[in-house]
Amino acid sequence: MGRIFKNICDGKQDKILERLVSKRDKSASDLKSIIHFVKNNNLRYPELVLDCSLQLLSKHSSGLDSEYHLIIEELVNAAIESDFLEVAMKGIKSLSRKFGDKNTKVIKIAGTYRESNGDENNANEYYDYILSENKNDLKVQKRKLALLKTKEDLQPYIEGLNKLLKDNMNDIETWAELGFVYLNNLNWSRALYSYEQVIMLNPSQFYAYIRAAEILYTQGTTDNLYQARNYLCYVIIHDPEITRALWTLFSVCRAIDRTGKADAKNATLLTVCKKRLKLCYEKAKTSTLIDNYNLE
């Protein structure tokens, strides 16, 4: 299922990555840095990882030692995601020769290869095999569940996620995924509940607060708007640079103002929001984008 908030872009990380990628004549160490950065930050640049892995394997394989098969694993995952299935298959064969056909990791990767190839039945069989050896393998349970996400009727997928949560109540990723699916189906109350579970499990997941605030705004009512405002203020106190939170708070404060039931704090928060947004755009040198926008 990947990153918790894979639907929100990683603007800042993109910039760091751009710096790493723009370097000419990359050494083996540079190529490895790029691959590790993408992996550790859960970014999604399969073609870039594929490119770096191929360069490492073709030009620097002798220096890779124990990392050789780790790089092959990254190559295979990237190739599957980029739809270069022939490359992926070669990588899988290499891993299979090294670790054997019965190795769990190899079977898992082979399963995702089958999924990518549209061969869901075989993918299911691979995952069932792994689960028969270890029914608590959460990653494989999720992979198996992900096969249901491609169907027209998402109800079995939703039921599967709920079932997974019964045995793994503290799994943030599944709560976030459930929230995301409910959101897509406009089921606001269940989406809100799911994101609030994420908040309870990890109070520093600021994007869960922002999502919850967005849902509360969408649901309407004055109480919901005030609760949304509370969530957003919490985020901004901890990180005043999150512009998504600033824009959402701006929207929420305006909406509270329109209800005619605004408290004294609302006008102050609206002013603070506008000032901070202007500062953010000035710092980013994109004030032209809001020149014709009424932030007064």
Place this chain on the structure above:
Amino acid sequence: MKVSVEERVYKKAAAHVLRYTTEDVIGVLVGRRGPGTVTLVDAYPLAHGPVMAPLLEIAFELIDANKPEGTTIVGLYEAVVKTNRSPTLTPSGVKVLEVIADRAGADAIALLIDQNTANDEEVITFHARQLSQKEHRLSEVPESGLSPAFAMSSLEKVIRERQYRSIVDFDAHFEDVSLDFRNPTLS
């Protein structure tokens, strides 16, 4: 209603789809209305994921403040991630289209973008729909000026030079305001 589409609309919409191949994407279309015609002039990628009301509001206002002169927001484009689902608007897409139609006081246009594999090649196809502002009913556009040949020739450079990697939608912009949602390099 007759719909015609300028090149940059194809480029930006397709770039958005290609950038986020594992997500549903949605964007806003601006254009010029004439008697019985709509010319789609520009596209503003909106989100790769669910669109929520507060940011939709802000996005519309920012688009209004930056769109080409003489144009209005006339519709949206949407692409659902490549799955077994038939190409149709998502529930969220329908809601956004209704908001656009109500805002404009006129019928709204939807471009559904379908990404398929045909003969081992990726093919992107566009389908036009219109939502009647009064009944909120979706139907085919009687005279869609969508030209598959024109669309593919517009996309060739976007794909070959991987220009889609630099597409910015409002999700990305609200995360990092240094990213320009107007996407001038694709205009």
